[in-house]
Amino acid sequence: MSERNLIRGTMILTASIFISKLLGLIYIFPFQAIVGLEGLALYSYGYVPYTVLLSLATLGIPLAVSKFVSKYNALGDYRTGQRLFQSGLIVMGITGFVAFLALFFLAPVIAANVLDTSDLQGNSIEDAVFTIRMVSVALLVVPVMSLIRGYFQGFQSMGPTAVSQVIEQIVRIIFILLLTFLIINVWNGELGTAVGFATFGAFVGAIGGLAVLLVYWYKRKGNFQKHVEESTTDHQIPLTNMYKELLRYALPISFVGLSIPMYQMIDLFTFNNALSSLGFEQGEIDKYFGAFVQAAHKLILIPVALATAMSLAILPTVTSAFVNNEKDRLQRHITQTYQIILFLSIPAATGLSVLAYPAYGALFGLDDLSIGGEILRHYAPVAVLFSIFAVTSSLLQGINRQKYAVIALLSGITLKFATNALFISWFGPVGAVYATALGYASAISVNAWAIGKYAEYSYNLLFKRMLLIGGFAVAMGIGVWAVNMLVQLALPMENRGSTFVILPITIGAGIAIYGFLGIRSGLAAMILGHRFKFLKKKTKVSEEG
Template sequence: MQNRFIRGTFFLTAATLISKVLGFIYIIPFTALVGTQGFALYGYAYGPYTILLSISTIGLPLAVSKFVAKYNELGNYRAGLTLLKYGICLMILSGGISFVLLYVLAPYLAEAVVGANESSGNKVEDVQSVIRLVSFALMIIPAMSIFRGYFQGSQSMGPSAMSTVIEQVVRIAFILVGAYLIIHVFEGTVANAVGAAVFAAFAGGAAAFCVLLFSFIKRRGVIKRQRDESPDNENLPIFSIIKELIGYAIPFVITGLAIPVYQNIDIFTINELFVSAGYTLGEAETINSVMRMSLILVMVPLSLATAFGMSLIPEITSSFTRGKAKEVNSQISQSMLIMMFFTLPAGIGLSILAKPVYAMIFGTGNSPELGGFILQWYAPAAIVLALFTLTAAIMQGIDQQKQLIAGIAIGVLVKILLNLTLVGSLEVAGPIIATYLGFSVSILFNVYRIKKGVGFKMAPFLHSLREVALLVIVMGLAVWGVKALVELWLPASFGDFYGSVIISIISIIAGLLVYLGGGVRIRSVRNLFISIKNDSFSA
């Protein structure tokens, strides 16, 4: 059981990380093909699409995962299959409604974005076209997500992991190949190329759905046997299923909105706060923009915690339903240790290399000094955000949904109050510190409720973490030393951009070698990865 849990977590985490990294890398060649104006047009389509996708799914995929895990553990496999059938129908309906809504509203949204009389940028007709093209994805992505939730709830992470990677690979291939062919072969417009790029969301979703459907058909014999032989094959009323599912879904929606809410607090308060502190509006907008760009880099290691949460919820729900408090405690400790093993060095290393990494990714023309300073402060937030995401997943796994919402609300209130008070004294670092403290309050609240709910003991976890923390310090010193040496050795003729690329790559490689080399010597970490390896070969 424990080996399967670790392996499932590892596979889903690896798949999510690969997907996030691919989604980050493709921006560079795509922007080179369509230019900054084309990339802006691409963003106009994805803004309303993302909102309607969240509304159409209303947190159901993770709620399905929790529901299926619970009833499978109770011996009622029929309940999960019933939910899958009605859930897909519900998602097709809600996705269809969202598609129609976005398609019909496209002209009005386009006008709101660029203005009816604006002629210096993208045309209203082009914005309307790309919004309508991306809306087709709403007809398939919600239903595909329900399938993922079913597999994760059945503690079968392979299909979810595979579909995640396939979706991203197909989407990116469609984007890059489509844009290249339209511009360089068919001599089409940038707007047409962006139209093909946004339609890639539908292509990727369709590919992922096919992978999940194939996996379901391949396993239908086992699934049917589980259903027929399950000790409790009670047919639950569909209204009872929906009521329970919505009860699970609401906290998932609120938890998923936590990080965007923090972002929007900054977006809508920073300009006014910095202007009040003596900055010009232009300077305030630059700070606002650079903070959002820095957060893009912070979100890459955070994807690890997101994947951990997705795989952790059904496992903990299963153990909690059986009353196995010791097993729940072990799963929590293992998950937190693996997560910290990856996110702790990522956050610290990114902070040390903030200036060269920022210049390497965003170029030397996008406020590299300010960007390096902000990223240096913001990078360790990956650790705090990861802890929040993981503890939130644990809270939902042990039926502490109401308490979780309360903890999030308290943290958001702290963030708002500190934003208002810290900018005057700490200036640029003020909103970042407010984010740290807001999420820290929520994390402490979550840990308190987890300890109370399952008797979780921090001492064994902190003992194992001590070794990882020591290794991170050694790695940090190595990265800092290599960075300083390369800066001394590097000729000025390389320029700021190429110098930043060389410094970043050499320092990152040195950090990886030191960290991974030392990691295999930590007994607790080595045991976890031996478990993954042994279970993979025995599966």
């Protein structure tokens, strides 16, 4: 495949991921309107352990299969990739089935350790068990579907993965919203029933995505077989050696992908018990948990997705510079990657923190504004840490030092586990946010150290730029706070409609302030001028910062 087609395929896949993430964000607003924060909490009680077990069932193998198949295809050995794919379907089927059984039968244990059996308010253990078991069925399908996607990608064919991801998400969301609305508002059903069927949407969506892949497979199986028959070589690698090589690719990918689910898993088993010991009732605990793990979490992923997407586009050049031992070029691209992530995520997180209450009110309503707004205000700055961790982990993969990303993840998770209950006892519900921030800060420190050591990267210039970005973000935050206060004097935040007036005005003010400072100082031109040509016309800051 030509480089042009490869780039086109990568862009298609990136667009599909962005669309899927966007849909996954948007649907949470009507879903929360139907089931409330207690429903979001119940949904999380099922979805968090499902996500962890899914990651363990697949172990990053689908992406590793893509790399493995691509490698041997390039060597003219299509037969080895086919053997891996055929055996991989069996392996993924078995691991998916084992994961399904584990989650299905452990559901009562998980629910009993999450919820207070003596508190009759809030979600019940029976509802949590039902929810966990409903989502567990998806484990029978998703690992196999992921492997098929990896095989297509190994042939540099991104279309099947892209289309199936979007269809999977659309089918899942339609099923969730339609069925929960019918159960609660038309059939007057129970919240636990509605949320249980909502998590079952993961299985229904997976069936939709798998159906798309099978259509593509039926159309292209002749072409795949033709490649196999025309193989110029056959390495005849034993399956054991094949899987050893596969796991070398897969494990670092798997561990880094487990980051957020593992942090949320710790919250799942400690958050409720810690708040219960402080005297919180189960109904209130459910609301805080729903706001933390679902509502606020979805919002802070907006700046994470934007910043990460723009910075990751540079990573192939980082790999190229490292492989070719072009040290100066490597330094420039690492600096550029860091700068983009900081330039975009710091002001976004600052603005979201300052505007936490109107933002939450506009998107989720005013019913639980005190809870949701409080969590979001403290959680928003953690978006910067999420972004930096994702990018530094990718940079380590680019310089072939993936093991340090795994070490970083383990150090962060250990710190989160050790401090979560303690911080909650000290600071209340937001203590879990602080423990997450501390864990990610620890992980980033390990990643940054490894990049500095093995890429011989100096942070002096970046530190100066970070101070400048931080100063601009603080100035923007003060300006946004002032505008917010002035607008609310004329239009108090008494109903949801007022938030839709307040939010655009204050966001516009923030963009104007930060944009003015960034452009006039030349910082925007230095960081984003290669992407937005008009910025190059502005005055540039010196290379010394």
